[in-house]
Amino acid sequence: MSNKIKQEEMETLRELIQDVDTAMLTTLTEEGLISRPMKTQEVEFDGDLWFFTKKDTDKYEEILHDQDVNVAYAGKSYVSVRGRAEIVEDLDKKKELWSKTYEKLMKVSYDDPNLVLIKVKAEAAEYWETGNFTKRIAFLYKRMTGQDSNSADVNETVELDK
Numbered sequence: 168m169s170n171k172i173k174q175e176e177m178e179t180l181r182e183l184i185q186d187v188d189t190a191m192l193t194t195l196t197e198e199g200l201i202s203r204p205m206k207t208q209e210v211e212f213d214g215d216l217w218f219f220t221k222k223d224t225d226k227y228e229e230i231l232h233d234q235d236v237n238v239a240y241a242g243k244s245y246v247s248v249r250g251r252a253e254i255v256e257d258l259d260k261k262k263e264l265w266s267k268t269y270e271k272l273m274k275v276s277y278d279d280p281n282l283v284l285i286k287v288k289a290e291a292a293e294y295w296e297t298g299n300f301t302k303r304i305a306f307l308y309k310r311m312t313g314q315d316s317n318s319a320d321v322n323e324t325v326e327l328d329k
Contacts, residue, residue, distance in 0.1 A: 180246065180292055181212040187242040192218065192285070194229040194236055194252075201229075202239070205285075206272070208264050216248065216287040217264055219273065223281060230254060230285060238287055246294040248287070255284040 184190075184207070193202040203226065208217040216238055220227055230236070230252045240246040258277075261284060265277035275282050 177212070177214070180248075180294065183242070183244045183246050183294055183296070184212060184240045187240040187246075190216070190218075191239040191241075192226065192236060192287075193239070194226055195233045196225070196229055201225075205238075206269070207240075209266075210264060214289050216250070216289065217260075218285040218287070219261075219264070219269055220283060220285055221273070221275070221281050222283055226285070227254065227283065236287055244294060244296045246292060248289045248292045250287045250289040250291075252285050252287045255286045257284070260284060 188207055189204045190207050191202045192205045193200055195201075205218045205220075208219075210217060231254065234251045234253060236250060236252045238248045238250070240248075261277045261282065264284070270276060273282065
């Protein structure tokens with residue numbers, strides 16, 4: 168069941184994604200959904216996710232056409248964030264988030280006019296904490312015996328304030 172996010176839930180999401188270096192960003196194309204790896208920004212999660220991209224990429228065009236996206240993280244736990252993306256060309260924000268790693272990876276500097284930010288305003292998130300052995304066993308048992316695995320409470324869904 169979904170509910171409005173509380174500060175403790177925001178902190179949980181922050182902790183679950185903070186050490187995941189790569190996220191999968193899913194956008195909508197004319198052919199359907201497509202996901203691609205994106206470097207996670209080293210910034211405190213406050214409901215917004217940030218990624219660098221270039222204007223001459225498919226994802227840039229896809230976001231201009233349809234802002235609904237999903238960002239998935241897989242690490243010690245799994246997190247799926249649904250939200251709305253927007254293209255941001257703020258030079259100060261690019262400089263704030265920039266590191267030499269991006270310069271090597273993307274072969275540009277932060278002030279390159281082709282470089283933009285994707286800001287994903289999170290609307291809802293679902294996460295599975297893999298550290299809880301009891302929940303995993305209950306989930307697997309219910310799955311194997313054909314029971315409703317939803318009642319094993321292995322995941323949490325939170326709605327974020329807009």
